[in-house]
Amino acid sequence: MTEPLNDPLTPYGNRPMVTPIVHAVNYEYRDFEVLRKITDGEIDGYTYHRDDNPTVRAVEKQIAALEGGEDCIVCTSGMAACTLVYLTYLKTGDHLILFHDTYGAHYKVSLILERLGVEVTWLGADEAGALDRHVKPNTAMVFVETPTNPMCKIIDIAAARRAADRSGAMLIVDNTFATPYHQHPLEHGAHLVVHSATKALGGHNDLMAGAVVGAKGDYDKLWFTRQAIGCTLDAYSASLLERGLKTFPLRAERMAASAQMLADWLNVHPRVSRLQYPGLYGSPGYAAALRQMRNGFGGMMAFDVGSTPEDAKRFVSALRVIVHAVSLGATESLICVPYLTTMLYLPPERRTSFGVAQNTVRLSIGIEPVEQLMQDLEQALRSTQE
Ligand SMILES: Cc1ncc(COP(=O)(O)O)c(C=O)c1O
Numbered sequence: 001m002t003e004p005l006n007d008p009l010t011p012y013g014n015r016p017m018v019t020p021i022v023h024a025v026n027y028e029y030r031d032f033e034v035l036r037k038i039t040d041g042e043i044d045g046y047t048y049h050r051d052d053n054p055t056v057r058a059v060e061k062q063i064a065a066l067e068g069g070e071d072c073i074v075c076t077s078g079m080a081a082c083t084l085v086y087l088t089y090l091k092t093g094d095h096l097i098l099f100h101d102t103y104g105a106h107y108k109v110s111l112i113l114e115r116l117g118v119e120v121t122w123l124g125a126d127e128a129g130a131l132d133r134h135v136k137p138n139t140a141m142v143f144v145e146t147p148t149n150p151m152c153k154i155i156d157i158a159a160a161r162r163a164a165d166r167s168g169a170m171l172i173v174d175n176t177f178a179t180p181y182h183q184h185p186l187e188h189g190a191h192l193v194v195h196s197a198t199k200a201l202g203g204h205n206d207l208m209a210g211a212v213v214g215a216k217g218d219y220d221k222l223w224f225t226r227q228a229i230g231c232t233l234d235a236y237s238a239s240l241l242e243r244g245l246k247t248f249p250l251r252a253e254r255m256a257a258s259a260q261m262l263a264d265w266l267n268v269h270p271r272v273s274r275l276q277y278p279g280l281y282g283s284p285g286y287a288a289a290l291r292q293m294r295n296g297f298g299g300m301m302a303f304d305v306g307s308t309p310e311d312a313k314r315f316v317s318a319l320r321v322i323v324h325a326v327s328l329g330a331t332e333s334l335i336c337v338p339y340l341t342t343m344l345y346l347p348p349e350r351r352t353s354f355g356v357a358q359n360t361v362r363l364s365i366g367i368e369p370v371e372q373l374m375q376d377l378e379q380a381l382r383s384t385q386e
Pocket residue numbers: 077078079080103145149174176177195196197198199208209210327
């Protein structure tokens with residue numbers, strides 16, 4: 001008979017199939033030497049939730065594996081993950097390059113960074129090919145989303161890295177739209193990958209989380225910032241995220257297959273114009289998307305409905321299956337008018353400066369049967385003609 005292990009959860013090594021939710025905020029110290037080793041990072045162990053938590057650590061390892069990175073740090077939201085990156089790697093006098101076609105809250109964070117003495121340049125996604133012209137000796141970071149939010153344009157990650165290398169800048173890629181099922185930015189030259197794990201990684205509209213994936217040295221630096229400012233994820237959300245990850249590849253596969261079919265159909269629909277989907281054959285980003293994406297092109301698309309803001313509102317209100325809500329990557333298909341939602345943070349002149357029109361909608365495809373989605377889109381598009 002095997003000797004019992006000194007572990008109340010697995011006395012005979014029968015591992016629980018789900019990582020236990022450890023709610024404890026603090027841990028009993030059994031030995032001063034063990035405490036010193038944990039604090040000095042010589043051994044793995046837990047002392048206080050703001051530092052680390054076993055449920056959170058388990059999900060970090062799973063996300064690192066999904067992205068092909070050495071390690072991952074998980075925190076309370078996607079924006080917390082982006083801010084961790086900014087605070088860890090930028091200092092006064094540094095230059096940061098951002099793209100207009102990026103989740104709107106970056107604009108708010110950029111105002112804080114400017115107050116701290118960081119110089120910020122905003123570029124259009126269509127200027128990404130000339131990125132090197134905007135890199136200066138003090139450029140310390142280039143931050144891109146690809147596909148972009150909300151217009152679903154493609155930025156060539158390898159080319160962005162070549163431009164960033166001119167000043168030794170870090171290239172950060174937000175992989176929320178693509179997901180690790182379709183894109184591994186680290187393989188194409190990104191130094192770090194960030195995620196709003198609130199989206200497809202969690203996948204069920206029931207948790208908020210963010211993640212940063214990179215090398216072991218980056219984990220240590222980011223851990224220091226997270227521990228200092230205290231945006232460690234709670235154990236319950238980490239457990240929900242782990243549950244989401246179990247079905248993530250299946251969901252991602254289904255979403256991309258449905259999105260490709262719907263994009264090809266909508267692209268020739270008379271009530272739809274300017275449809276942007278990375279998998280649209282021959283579209284401007286298609287060649288780069290083929291190089292850096294795989295297993296399809298994800299579940300996100302953007303398009304204009306009719307010709308007026310009222311057309312878009314009537315269309316969205318007429319949908320019965322697809323839900324009018326922000327966020328994305330969920331089991332349910334979600335649609336929003338970015339001009340009136342995710343772009344609300346921006347000053348009015350910036351809201352339309354990079355291609356978002358008042359009748360542009362952003363559609364996140366879920367896992368419903370594709371015929372149901374097509375019927376819903378068709379009846380709602382018809383309603384815009386009335
Ligand atoms: C691409 C992208 N990155 C980051 C974020 C921020 O994530 P969170 O809402 O989890 O803070 C969002 C939110 O919509 C997003 O769409």
